[in-house]
Amino acid sequence: MTEAPRRQPTLDEVAERAGVSRSAASRVLNNAPHVSPEKRRAVQRAIRELDYVPHTTARALATRQRGAVALVIAGEAPSIFADPFFARVIVGASAVLEEADLHLMLCLAAGDRSRRRLAELLRARGVDGVMLMAVRENDPVLRLVKETDVPVVFGGRPPGSEPPWYVDVDNVGGARHATEHLLACGRSRVGTICGPPDTQVGRARHRGYREAMILAGLRPVPAERGDFTEPGGVAAMAALLQRQPALDAVFAANDNMAAGALRALRGAGRAVPGDVAVVGFDDLDIARIADPPLTTVRQPIQALGSEMARMLVGLIAGEEPSSLILPTRLVARSST
Amino acid sequence: MTEAPRRQPTLDEVAERAGVSRSAASRVLNNAPHVSPEKRRAVQRAIRELDYVPHTTARALATRQRGAVALVIAGEAPSIFADPFFARVIVGASAVLEEADLHLMLCLAAGDRSRRRLAELLRARGVDGVMLMAVRENDPVLRLVKETDVPVVFGGRPPGSEPPWYVDVDNVGGARHATEHLLACGRSRVGTICGPPDTQVGRARHRGYREAMILAGLRPVPAERGDFTEPGGVAAMAALLQRQPALDAVFAANDNMAAGALRALRGAGRAVPGDVAVVGFDDLDIARIADPPLTTVRQPIQALGSEMARMLVGLIAGEEPSSLILPTRLVARSST
DNA sequence: GAGGGGTTTGGGAGCGCTCCCAAATGGTGG
DNA sequence: CCACCATTTGGGAGCGCTCCCAAACCCCTC
Incomplete structure (x- = not known):
């Protein structure tokens, strides 16, 4: 607030400062081949000096991938999310997503309005993939994800259907x-x-x-x-x-x-x-x-989250993972 | 998967089908003035017929706003998020955000790596605003949000500092x-x-x-x-x-x-x-x-979430809200 | 019927990045 | 010394949208 609203530097500015073309700078950024060591160094220096950070949105537009996935909690009311279960799933998932440099969007998709927003998110390619939980029988959300062409991983299986990719607990x-x-x-x-x-x-x-x-x-x-x-x-x-x-x-x-x-x-x-x-x-x-x-x-709740994320990352990368059922373990205490 | 990978229609296609210019179509989309009623109708029909959904990323690039805000949980370990507290904050926040047509990104910003990712998210204008919780004294995350120029609303006050905008519980x-x-x-x-x-x-x-x-x-x-x-x-x-x-x-x-x-x-x-x-x-x-x-x-946890969101939405809209301290209520049961 | 106000209208230039491709460069063998 | 191949290099055309602006249009009024 105190400083001038200085714009973030762009890749062009980096290129200019390094004395190379924008293409070359872009190559360095994505460390692609076909850049001479000197130019590479020059660009890296310019990036450092200008404190350059690539503009995610611009990159997303050009590459047609968003760098984010959504965790969708279907359920019948948003308050279902208050169940501490989901929080632990998120802890597990976000560790894996961080590794893959993906951001996490959270959608509480209960009710028509939020489902419409979810539909737009999917259609507009607002995310690269979806993890879907708490889906009920005949949930309208099922239609949405069936129509989308981004990969979808289910957490648990909705009653009455076997999704192509899911992680469930035994x-x-x-x-x-x-x-x-x-x-x-x-x-x-x-x-x-x-x-x-x-x-x-x-x-x-x-x-x-x-x-x-x-x-x-x-x-x-x-x-x-x-x-x-x-x-x-x-x-x-x-x-x-x-x-x-x-x-x-x-x-x-x-x-x-x-x-x-x-x-x-x-x-x-x-x-x-x-x-x-x-x-x-x-x-x-x-x-x-x-x-x-x-x-x-x-039940391994956190693992459920991390495995879902792992599977989704795999799908986004074009792999063909297979669904997973995680084992449970009896913990004996004094009620038996 | 069964169908051809048909591209989503673009605004140009809508315009062409409606027999108008791209600009006119854009105006209709954002229901801006200066479009004759007939053209407006024609565009709306084309949108419906093509099942057009605007491409969020392209719009974000052009307008320089993302249509998303982040909820950042600082804490010292990601597992702090397992506290059911946050889940209820989210339920409250997401209702308000939905109203404002903003998406919610969730960042568990514990550890260097995730803080770096958060820094990039802020610098790269990946979000229009931030809600920040569980900040400790001298938390490195404080520096990050001080440097950013997107609005930040605190949930609770970090010990030893009074953030400009916060919602807290009494x-x-x-x-x-x-x-x-x-x-x-x-x-x-x-x-x-x-x-x-x-x-x-x-x-x-x-x-x-x-x-x-x-x-x-x-x-x-x-x-x-x-x-x-x-x-x-x-x-x-x-x-x-x-x-x-x-x-x-x-x-x-x-x-x-x-x-x-x-x-x-x-x-x-x-x-x-x-x-x-x-x-x-x-x-x-x-x-x-x-x-x-x-x-x-x-304590009104859900209200904490919704008020944070409301305040953030206000800030994004350029208002100058004032911080808020929410009242608590004693619930008498049988332990006294 | 020309001049003036207001309202539509569409072309074009971005937003910041990626990626294709043609041109330049450099090193080798004949 | 030149032809030839492999790299490197930078220009340019997108990605899909917004928004500015000049041109076109309409309806009055004098």
């Missing part, structure tokens, strides 16, 4: 392990609090539970449905207890609901893990803080 | 209210678990506590220092109890530490709120889930 396997763990602890009347059935995560974790039960020769208990929130977990656990009073273990499809279950069990006078063992899923902070600390299935 | 007032609430509950031996003193938030909340004590004619108890984490809260509470066994209330500078305090108190056999009342700060999920649910100071 929800089925994780849920199966969690249930098997309960069985291995000597429990046999294992119930489950499942997630909303219109989410792929909800479905997959429920399936893992059923698989484990059937494999063990037990009859799956009808699931009580939660909404991935703690209060939802309280309500579901209460209902489950009423329906199956003899329950000796519960697999909850995420930690929030497991924490709710803990609270409901305490309210009902059942000891954990004495009377009822509880396993959650996610291994968020709440699992460690819960009382008793929750045994849970840790 | 941490002092909130902490004072929290402490006064404890006093109003009939407590008098009120201790505090404070945050790291090199954060503005830590300092401000500690100050609010001291103000309330002094105003009430009481001697502030020397604070026990935590690090804003739950385990940190456990340790601090244990230390505090040892030092001040007669304590009957604690103000913790955030909910995580308050939850830790709860756990430590339970471990020490003190009833909450019977023996010791506890107040936290933030009103995150954990406050509601804690046992007993925490009385806490709610």
